[in-house]
Amino acid sequence: MVIFFIFIIGLIAGSFLNVCIYRIPREKSLLYPPSHCPQCENPIKWFDNIPLVSYLLLKGKCRFCHHSISIRYPLVEALTGILFSLSYFFHPSLNILFFKNLIFISFLIPIFFIDLEKKIIPNSLSYGLIISGIIFGILTRSFFSSLWGAGLASAIFLAIYLVGYLLLREEGIGMGDIKMAMGIGTFLGWKISLVAFFISFLFGAVVAILLLLTGLKKRKDKLPFAPFLTSGALISLFYGERLLHLYLTL
Ligand SMILES: [Zn+2]
Known part of the structure; x- marks a missing residue:
């Protein structure tokens, strides 16, 4: 039960890491403006921003302009969910060591994808x-x-x-x-x-x-x-x- 909860936390964290992967190398603010389609710039409604679920419901396309959304988005969400769950699996205690591992993972994932795409860290x-x-x-x-x-x-x-x-x-x-x-x-x-x-x-x-x-x-x-x-x-x-x-x- 706890591990399922941690998986959900991981999905939400992954959703934020997607923002980091897109915005940090483009030197944009992480907080403002709220999520929008990079193609048509329409803001993304909360119900279109549910990790994994929205990507599947929208069939990987923007609701407004139908521009395809990168597979990286659901991939990063699922990956973060799985790695957070694995952390708990290997270290089943909600203490500081567990929290340390989550932070470590949360830095590694954006570095991985930014270097892969932009060749910079x-x-x-x-x-x-x-x-x-x-x-x-x-x-x-x-x-x-x-x-x-x-x-x-x-x-x-x-x-x-x-x-x-x-x-x-x-x-x-x-x-x-x-x-x-x-x-x-x-x-x-x-x-x-x-x-x-x-x-x-x-x-x-x-x-x-x-x-x-x-x-x-x-x-x-x-x-x-x-x-x-x-x-x-x-x-x-x-x-x-x-x-x-x-x-x-x-
Ligand atoms: Zn769009």
């Missing part, structure tokens, strides 16, 4: 991630673990950045990726962040090779890295301890 989100990670570190008495996490992340990612720049004369990862990795470090602590970064690089390498082999991307094409960092961070959030234990016992 807005500073407001990466700094927000770092600062809230440190605040939660203080609140959960793991401040030094957060600090070490950020330190380790900046060391690893700066090294990769410098090697890429000096040897290949290209930026394999950007400054935004470094800041995001630091934020992940503050939330996960240094041990679990290591697992997260390892998974991110593994996924990144596999996808890059697949894209090259299938000819979908060329060698010079840039691949946004935040989606891989997000995937690594989310898997480690739920399975990090187990994966680390598995690795150490091998």
